[in-house]
Each structure stands twice: as structure tokens, then as C-alpha cells.
Amino acid sequence: DQQVKQNSPSLSVQEGRISILNCDYTNSMFDYFLWYKKYPAEGPTFLISISSIKDKNEDGRFTVFLNKSAKHLSLHIVPSQPGDSAVYFCAATSRTYKYIFGTGTRLKVLA
Amino acid sequence: NAGVTQTPKFQVLKTGQSMTLQCAQDMNHNSMYWYRQDPGMGLRLIYYSASEGTTDKGEVPNGYNVSRLNKREFSLRLESAAPSQTSVYFCASSPREGVQPQHFGDGTRLSIL
Numbered sequence: 007d008q009q010v011k012q013n014s015p016s017l018s019v020q021e022g023r024i025s026i027l028n029c030d031y032t033n034s035m036f037d038y039f040l041w042y043k044k045y046p047a048e049g050p051t052f053l054i055s056i057s058s059i060k061d062k063n064e065d066g067r068f069t070v071f072l073n074k075s076a077k078h079l080s081l082h083i084v085p086s087q088p089g090d091s092a093v094y095f096c097a098a099t100s101r102t103y104k105y106i107f108g109t110g111t112r113l114k115v116l117a
Numbered sequence: 118n119a120g121v122t123q124t125p126k127f128q129v130l131k132t133g134q135s136m137t138l139q140c141a142q143d144m145n146h147n148s149m150y151w152y153r154q155d156p157g158m159g160l161r162l163i164y165y166s167a168s169e170g171t172t173d174k175g176e177v178p179n180g181y182n183v184s185r186l187n188k189r190e191f192s193l194r195l196e197s198a199a200p201s202q203t204s205v206y207f208c209a210s211s212p213r214e215g216v217q218p219q220h221f222g223d224g225t226r227l228s229i230l
Contacts, residue, residue, distance in 0.1 A: 010159070040218055049121070049207050049221030050160070095159065104175070105219065107152075107159040 009033045010098050012108035020116050025083040027111050029096035032077065036098040040105070041070060041081045044093045053094075054081070086115045119143050121222035123208050129228045130198045138193040138225050140208030146220070147213045149191035150175075151183060153204040154224075160207065166191055167213070198229045 011030045019025045029039075037058035042050035056063040056070045056079065063070050069082045083090055093110045124139045142149065147168045152160040152175075162175030166185040180202060182194045191210075195202055205226050209219040 042221075047223065049209075049223045051221070052218035055218060097160075104162060107161070109157055109159040 008109075009036075010096060010106045010108040012094075012096060012111050014111050015109070016112040016114070018114045018116060019086045021088060022085045025081075025086045025090065025113055025115065027081040027083075027094050027096075027113065029079045029081075029108055030077060031079075031098050031106075033098070033100070033106075034077070035100040036106075037101060038099050039070070039072060039079050040097045040099075041068075042095045042097065042107075043090075044095065044110070050095055083113075086113075088115050088117050091115045121208055121210055121220050123206075123222035123225050125225060126223070127226045129230065130195075131230055132199060134198050134229075136195045136198060136227070138195075138206055138208075138227070139190070140192065140222060141190045142208075142210040142220070143189065144210060144212075144220065145188070146210035147188070148211045149185065150209040150211075150219060151181075151191070151193045152207045152209065153177065153202075154207060155204050163193065163206075200229050203227060203229045 040055040041053040043053045044050040054065050054068050056072050072079045093112050095110045096108045097105045099105045121142045150165040151163040161177050164183040166172045169188045184192045205224045207224050208222045211217045211219045
């Protein structure tokens with residue numbers, strides 16, 4: 007029973023274009039969502055988060071959108087850069103210790 | 118600024134051997150966590166410690182024990198390693214439990230033969 011799903015295992019985008027990474031969740035109790043970025047042989051690093059009281063949060067080139075009715079969030083990276091090539095995990099929580107992670111999407115930005 | 122430090126980085130064990138994975142954080146965080154990452158499974162919580170002196174089970178605690186030695190250190194022990202415990206183990210910390218991003222170490226790659 008996967009409560010947080012990232013249905014695209016991989017994504018390739020040209021440098022300078024927009025990257026859109028998607029995440030779906032099933033538990034309506036989730037009210038805080040995060041995106042982490044992971045390079046090989048390193049731990050995940052926090053990228054951006056959004057509370058369920060918002061539908062959008064921006065931080066530089068990164069924007070997260072939340073559609074509560076569809077139980078869907080997405081991460082937009084504009085413009086994409088080769089250094090953005092990594093695995094991206096979304097995570098969700100209902101304000102407990104338990105963060106439920108998706109399986110990750112490997113983004114490759116082509117120069 | 119070390120953040121979260123995990124040791125060792127790599128380890129190979131034989132089935133039945135025991136092993137302790139070490140984790141230390143220098144950010145004065147209250148909460149610490151152990152995850153495992155397996156292909157196609159994302160990160161799954163093994164155990165967590167909301168604060169010094171407390172520990173609780175996560176999603177996949179069977180076969181593991183933990184010790185919150187002090188505020189800085191949180192260790193994970195495999196008493197009798199099994200091949201199914203071959204994984205990459207990540208330790209993380211956060212200022213407190215709840216709605217806050219976690220800071221991760223670089224992982225321990227554990228193979229059990």
C-alpha cells in the first residue's frame with residue numbers, strides 16, 4: 007500500500023527547459039509535503055516544502071504546486087541546469103514523525 | 118559543519134553476524150531517524166527517536182534495535198544479519214519531530230552474504 011507515488015522513474019530534459027516532477031498521494035490526512043534531491047553516494051538534501059494551507063511555494067528556480075482535491079503535487083524547475091541531474095523524492099507527513107517517501111524520479115538534464 | 122555523520126560507509130557481513138551502525142549529528146537536533154533505501158521502495162523508516170531518551174518503531178523495525186546514546190548519537194544494531202537486510206541505511210535528524218525537514222547523512226551501504 008504505497009501512500010506516496012512517483013509514477014515516473016526517470017525524466018530527461020534539455021538544459022534551459024522546464025522540468026516537471028510529479029507525485030501523487032492517497033492519504034487525505036497528509037498536510038505537509040517536501041521534496042528532496044539526492045546525488046549518488048550522498049544522502050538526500052531538502053529542497054522545498056509546502057503546507058496544505060497553500061497551493062504554491064517558490065524558492066528561486068524551484069516551485070512546488072499542491073492540488074489537494076487531486077491529491078497531487080508537482081515540482082517545477084525553471085530553467086533546468088545540468089547540476090539538477092539527480093534523483094528527486096517527494097515525501098508527505100501528517101505532522102507526526104512519520105514521513106512517507108515516494109520511490110523517486112531520476113532527472114537527467116541534457117546539456 | 119559536518120551535519121550528520123554515519124560510520125561505516127560500507128560494510129559486508131555474513132548471515133548471522135551482528136553489526137552496529139553509528140550516527141552522530143552536531144546540529145543540536147532533538148529528533149533522529151533511521152531509514153533504509155531499497156531499489157524501487159523509496160526510503161522507509163526503521164526507528165526514530167523524538168528526543169533524547171525515547172525511541173519508537175517505524176514502518177520496518179523487525180530485525181533491528183536502536184539506542185539513543187545521548188542527544189548527538191543514535192545507533193542502529195542488527196543482532197543477527199539476514200540477506201534481506203542488504204540495503205543502504207540513512208540516518209537523519211531534525212530540530213524536533215513533526216513538520217520540519219530532516220537532514221540526512223551520506224548513508225551506510227550494507228551487504229549481507
